[in-house]
Amino acid sequence: MTDYHWFTEDGCKNVVIQFRCLGEIYSGRSQYARIDIVDTVEYGRMLFLDGIAQSAELDEFIYHENLVHPAMLCHPSPEKVCVIGGAEGATIREVCKYPQVAKIVMVDIDEKLVRICQEKLGQWSAGAFDDHRLQLLFDDGRRYLEQTDEVFDVILVDLDDPTEGSPAVYLFTREFYQLVFNRLTPQGVACFQGECLQPNRLKLHARMYNTLAAVFPWVVAYPYAMPSFHEVNAHILVSKDSDPRQIDLAARLQEQPFTLRHLSGPVLKGLFAVPAYVEQAYKEIRELITDSDPHLYQA
Secondary structure, eight states: OOOOOOEEOOOOOOOEEEEEEEEEEEEEESOOOOOEEEEEEEEEEEETTTEEEEETTOOOOOHHHHHHHHHHHSSOOOOOOEEEOOOHHHHHHHHTTOOOOOEEEEEEEEEEHHHHHHOHHHHTTGGGGGGEEEEEEESSSHHHHHOOOOOOEEEEEEEOOTTTTTHHHHHGSHHHHHHHTTEEEEEEEEEEEEOOOOGGGGGHHHHHHHHHHTTTTTEEEEEEEEGGGGGEEEEEEESSSSSSGGSHHHHHTTSSSSOSOOOHHHHHHTOOOOHHHHHHHHOOOOOOSSSSOOOOOOO
């Protein structure tokens, strides 16, 4: 008889979720977060940071395909890519699928978390950390963009929520988004983890959208749903050069030497449709996120 126990996702203020587990793989702390990795019955191996689910074996491909490929396909020929965050290595895994990419710079502040993910979540990265095109840096992503002279075709910002005390807080502000703009080539594209679309927790997403729209000429959001997250979330795609809605992403995906598990031609054709209540939030929640007025997320 299998010996089950329950792992409690306790990082949210008003909701507690329990996962039936086969065992705990790792529990500890880095300088920046509490780290738990558990094997669950329903979703396979899962990563939790500060008691909030970050990634699950069953469905992480949905999140990472959505974050990476619309941006990569929007650019006519992405050769240099920067990833801010993405400790599990799944974001760089997806970028590595593009043979035309010559250089990938991944910048993550939490070396301990990255090393634990390499050891315990190797399936996520699938060898991407060993790709010769990768330059892995352990640094603050904002500081890196402030100090580097490099420019990129695509920048992917794969961050945790900007909770109080998190190093991510000042990577959600207009000043940071301007840095991203400045470090992109003239046809550059960026994509951001765009937070929750629940009707009662829309403020951060709407503020992100409007803050990005104050910096970039083209800003589009798109929803996605993952069973392990128990909610609908979004990514936000921005471009310096062209409207992503006018690009045939499905046709560009067909030209690639790989297939995807989630994104398909039909999914890409309807990718940028958001619910009416989200569009309304963009009109009503107008205040921008700035260094002097950051948004502290209450999970």
